[in-house]
Amino acid sequence: MFAPVSFILQPGQLAVIAGANGSGKTTLLEALAGLSLLRRGEARFAQSAEQHVWLQNSHYLGHKLGNKANLTCLENLQFVASINATSVTQHQLELLLEEAGLAGYEYQFANDLSAGQKKRLALSRLLMLNKTFWLLDEPFVNLDHGGCDWLYAMIERHLKQGGAVLLTAHDQKKIHALADHHITLQPSAAEVSS
Amino acid sequence: MRFQALVKRDVLVSWRKKSNIYQPLVFQLLIVTMFPLGLGAGAQTLAKIAPAVVWILALLSTLITLENIFKDDFEDGSLGVYVLSGMNLPLAVLSKALAHWLTTGIPVILFAPVTGMLLHLPEQANGILMLSLLIATPIFSLLGTIGSALIMNIKNGGMLLSVLVMPLLAPVLIFGAGAVLETTLGNSAYGHLMLLSGCAVLCLTLAPLAAAAAIKINLE
Structure with missing residues (x-):
């Protein structure tokens, strides 16, 4: 779907995934959360190669809220x-x-x-x-101003406590400014050529 | 702990959404009243077909509820909540099956003598009828988890589920209805019930693994 991406999130870092609609932002987050299979690639927590250690330490919140x-x-x-x-x-x-x-x-x-x-x-x-990694798919959508501020403060506090956050967000200048990494998803070479 | 939490949640959700519990019983009642009207026959003819009809009704009325075992959770995202919680997936399937049995299987067992009465099923067969359903309804729920896990991301997958699960339920129907029929004829139902129990044990051991695999396939 998208060209290969690779990144390391250190404790206290925030990464924002960008990309056009349909570029695979949700797919990437779901794959990282363990809800879909990574065709190639892996996610690791600290030095542990075991995928379940990664899963135990991450929390995913997607479009389907799960309430x-x-x-x-x-x-x-x-x-x-x-x-x-x-x-x-x-x-x-x-x-x-x-x-x-x-x-x-x-x-x-x-x-x-x-x-x-x-x-x-x-x-x-x-x-x-209290998971270390937060994987958030469009967490600001539907929230009012107060809610956005609450979530922003929540993310900031989590980063200060040594957590790490990976999220997608449109139109959130504040959160983009806070980000340590900007990951842009490009269409994969195969798709471009076709 | 996790097992109980999931069972408790599902029973609570079903209890609040009463239609889950009533639907199979209303379905049975509607159809069972059609039989005397359609057949226009006396008590003797009805009593003859009663073991098969009561059993088929119990099976079909359960079948229409199977789709939702995983579908609701898939649609509102709460499937992700327990799949990602690190809970053992076959164990999660088992708790889903138990919750389904508690909310659908038990009412169906208790209701069976009523449909039996409406079809003039001899009273002495009621005991074996309920016993055979007590063994068989967990099979319905367990096989239902496989079917529901396979079709959870398909819109209107209910038909497909029936096609998938029905062949697996055929032996259950044969032994179950057979047990009741033998009783009405004055014979022992022991053999049928033993075979039915065998099916139950097989499903109890294999269905959670199969359903867990189906969930994984659908999430990929």
Whole structure:
């Protein structure tokens, strides 16, 4: 789909993937997340060649948010916590939702939230799970100004704590300015010639 | 821990979306009332066909629910949540199958004597009917995970799922309906039930592996 790319993300670094529509940004992120097979290539965490070590340390959030429509916000987070073998208290989850701007929505079904609130709910999983690598596909889409600022601050804090973030974003000058790497996906040679 | 979390979530989702639970039962009730009307026959004819009809209805009404085992999760992205959680994938399949059985299999087992009664199935066959379904409904759910995992990214894949799963269910129907028929004839259903149990064990061991492989293929 796209020409070969290769990059190293050091702790505290942010990479932004750019490319035209259909250039394969989502495909690359999904492949890195382990949701689709890399035809050639690999992702490694630190010195470990084992792919599962990479997967254990990364968290992917794509266009499909993964909220269950007829579970409440709290139930959604509780499920993600227990499926990831993370133990959290009800109080911690309430604080998390408050931080995500979802205070008062704890017992609302995810279905009844607005598009932006659904995104906030999904993004709050990042804070709960504490993974080193964040793979985010268009995380700013649907968020209002406050939400964008919240996410920006969240990414900045994560980088300061030694995490690394790989994301795609359109029209986000602030996040582009923060980026250490700009990865541009070019059509592969085979496709150009055809 | 993870196993329970997934089962609990699925049961809760089904419970809130009541149609998941009612749909097979309403389907059975609608069709079973057609039989006396269509056949226009007395109790004796109905009793003769009852073992087969009750069993086929239980099977078909479960079949229409199989598609959603993985499809809903695939569409809203929550499949990714547990596939990427590092949870053992065949174990995840097993918990999906258990949740499906709890919300579809158990109602179907409990409802079978009702369809049996409407078709004048002799009362003494009810015990074996429910026992045979108790062994067979987990097979439906387990085979359903394979079918559902294969078709989850296909729109309107329900038909394809039926075509895929039906041949695998044929022996289950033969042994299950056979067990009930033997009972109505006054014979022992032991052999049929043993063969049915064999099918169940086979599915329990192999279906999670096959469904997990199907999920991986679809994610690639």
